[in-house]
Every structure is written in structure tokens, then in C-alpha cells.
Amino acid sequence: MAHLIQVENISKEYINGDVITPVLHEVSFSIQEGEFVALMGPSGSGKSTLMHCLGFLDRFSSGSYLFRERDVTLISDTERALMRREEVGFVFQSFFLLPKSRVIDNVILPMVYARISQKKREQIARQALDSVGLSHRVQHLSNQLSGGERQRVAIARALVNNPKMIFADEPTGNLDTKSGEIVLKILQDLNEEKGTTIIMVTHELEAAQFAKRIIRVRDGGVLGDEKVIDRRKGAFHK
Numbered sequence: 182m183a184h185l186i187q188v189e190n191i192s193k194e195y196i197n198g199d200v201i202t203p204v205l206h207e208v209s210f211s212i213q214e215g216e217f218v219a220l221m222g223p224s225g226s227g228k229s230t231l232m233h234c235l236g237f238l239d240r241f242s243s244g245s246y247l248f249r250e251r252d253v254t255l256i257s258d259t260e261r262a263l264m265r266r267e268e269v270g271f272v273f274q275s276f277f278l279l280p281k282s283r284v285i286d287n288v289i290l291p292m293v294y295a296r297i298s299q300k301k302r303e304q305i306a307r308q309a310l311d312s313v314g315l316s317h318r319v320q321h322l323s324n325q326l327s328g329g330e331r332q333r334v335a336i337a338r339a340l341v342n343n344p345k346m347i348f349a350d351e352p353t354g355n356l357d358t359k360s361g362e363i364v365l366k367i368l369q370d371l372n373e374e375k376g377t378t379i380i381m382v383t384h385e386l387e388a389a390q391f392a393k394r395i396i397r398v399r400d401g402g403v404l405g406d407e408k409v410i411d412r413r414k415g416a417f418h419k
Contacts, residue, residue: 184211184212184213184214184247184250185212185213185214185216185248185249185345185346185378186211186212186235186246186247186248187211187245187246187247187250188208188209188210188211188235188241188244188245188246188247189209189244189245190207190208190209190243190244190245191205191207191208191209191234191241191243191244191245191246192205192206192207192208192241192242192243192244193205193227193230193231193234193239193241193242193401194242203401204227204230204401205227205230205231205234205241205401205402206400206401206402207244207402208231208244208401208402208403209403210396210403210406212378212380214345214376214378215372215376215377215378216372216378216379216393216394217368217369217372217378217379217381217391217392217393217394218379218380218381218392218393218394218395218396219381219382219383219388219389219391219392219394219395219396220232220380220381220382220383220396220398221382221383221384221385221386221389221395221396221397221398222384222397222398222399222404223384223399224384226398226399226400226401227398227400227401227402228382228398229350229351229382231382231398232348232350232380232382234246235348235380236265236269236271236348236380237253237261237262237264237265237269238265240254241254248264248268266291266294266342267342267344268344268345268346269344269345269346269347269348270291270338270339270340270342270344270346270347270348271339271347271348271349271350272332272335272336272339272347272348272349272350272352273335273350273351273352274350274351274352274354274355275355276323276328276331276332276334276335276355277335278323278331278334278335278338279323280322280323280324281322281323281324282322282323283319283320283321283322283323284310284315284318284319284320284321284322284323284326284334285303285306285307285310285319285320287323287334287338288306288309288310288334288337288338288341289302289303289306289341290338291338291339291341291342292305292306292341292342295342302341305341306337306341307319309337309338309340309341310334310337312337312340312367313333313334313336313337313367314333314363315330315333315334315337318330318334327360328355328356328357328360329356329357329359329360329361329363329364332352332353332355332356332360332364333363333364333367335352336352336364336367336368340371344377345377345378346377346378346379346380347368347371347377347378347379347380348380348381348382349368349379349380349381349382350381350382351382351383351384352364352365352368352381352383352388353365353383353385353388361388365388365391366391368381368391369391372393379392389409390409392409393408393409394406394407394408394409395407395409
């Protein structure tokens with residue numbers, strides 16, 4: 182497997198007037214294409230900031246960040262936006278669905294600027310919804326769904342541009358145990374069956390154990406980097 186991400190001595194600080202708030206401190210690691218990696222740590226450890234920078238939503242303050250051997254620190258905001266659209270999908274704890282729009286319309290959203298017909302967009306959206314077991318919810322409004330179903334819609338939305346990498350930020354944080362396991366099993370299946378690289382932020386060991394590797398983050402630094410031997414096998418029923 183080739184290196185997808187390489188970061189070396191990366192740091193991040195936020196500056197507000199005379200106040201400087203350091204968040205990440207000289208972090209180094211690499212992620213290969215096809216890995217399922219959990220960034221695990223307590224609240225305030227810097228793991229979400231790390232994910233946002235890796236996903237081209239924010240910039241590191243210093244250090245080296247190579248994505249497919251390309252120096253991300255040297256590219257423009259326009260190029261970063263293009264990489265976000267073409268390379269990655271995002272799944273967030275709060276779902277970020279349009280509550281009074283149909284499920285299928287929420288899933289179509291990332292394809293608005295794609296040069297494909299509306300018919301093709303709907304076909305792709307339906308396939309993505311089927312892959313997460315929600316083909317029977319296509320015409321429902323998103324506010325008519327359970328929390329677990331909404332997160333599965335969010336995963337379907339992340340899939341429609343066929344990303345090589347998915348960032349999931351606390352994807353089970355608002356879910357009950359059963360719904361959370363369904364969501365984690367979907368991510369696990371995407372990794373194992375399609376080879377999608379998954380980078381998941383979590384503070385829960387139970388969730389992290391669905392990954393193949395855990396990078397432990399605390400106080401802005403990496404405390405440990407270990408492979409998961411006994412991966413959880415949650416049941417998933419459509």
C-alpha cells in the first residue's frame with residue numbers, strides 16, 4: 182500500500198489578537214491507502230482539529246503535510262476545495278442534514294456542481310442509500326428519521342462522489358449503542374469491501390476497536406500508535 186498521508190512535525194495554533202492557543206504540537210505519522218484509522222482521545226485533545234486539517238478544512242501552522250506525495254502547504258484554497266470535493270467525504274456527529282428536505286435530496290447535495298444529469302444523480306443517490314440499508318426511506322423527510330438512520334443518510338451523502346477517503350468525526354456520538362454499531366459496521370464494510378480509507382475521530386475505545394489501527398491523541402500530541410488485533414464485528418441488518 183502507498184502512503185496516502187504523511188505528516189511530520191505538524192503544529193497548529195489559533196491566534197486571536199495577542200492570545201495564542203496551541204492545539205497540536207509537532208505531530209508525526211503516516212497513513213497508507215486502504216487503512217481504517219481511529220484518532221482516539223478525550224475532549225480537547227486536538228483530534229478534531231487534526232482531522233479538519235487532514236481533510237483540507239483548515240491549515241496546519243507549521244510542519245510538513247504530504248497528500249499523495251503532494252505538499253498541501255503549497256497549494257491554493259481553490260485547489261484545496263477541489264481536493265475536498267474529489268478526494269474525501271465527511272461524516273459528522275451532528276449529521277448536518279436539511280431537516281425539511283427528502284432523504285434523497287440530502288444525498289444528492291454533493292453532486293450539485295457535478296456535470297451529470299439529474300436522473301444520473303438520483304440513480305447514484307439511490308445506490309448509496311441502498312448500500313447503507315435505507316432504500317425504503319428515500320422519499321421520507323430527514324426529520325422523520327431516527328438518529329441512526331440520519332447518520333446512515335450522512336454516510337450515503339459522503340459516498341456519492343466516490344471518495345477514496347472518508348473522515349468521520351465522532352460518528353456515533355449522538356447514537357444509542359445498537360445504532361452506533363450499525364454505523365461503525367457500515368464504515369468497516371466500506372473499508373474491507375471497497376478499500377475506502379477511513380479516518381475516524383472518537384473518544385470511545387468500543388468505537389475505535391472497529392478500526393485496524395488506533396492513534397492515541399492527548400494534549401495535542403500522539404501518545405501511541407497501535408494495530409487492532411481483535412476488531413469488533415457489529416451486526417448490520419438492512
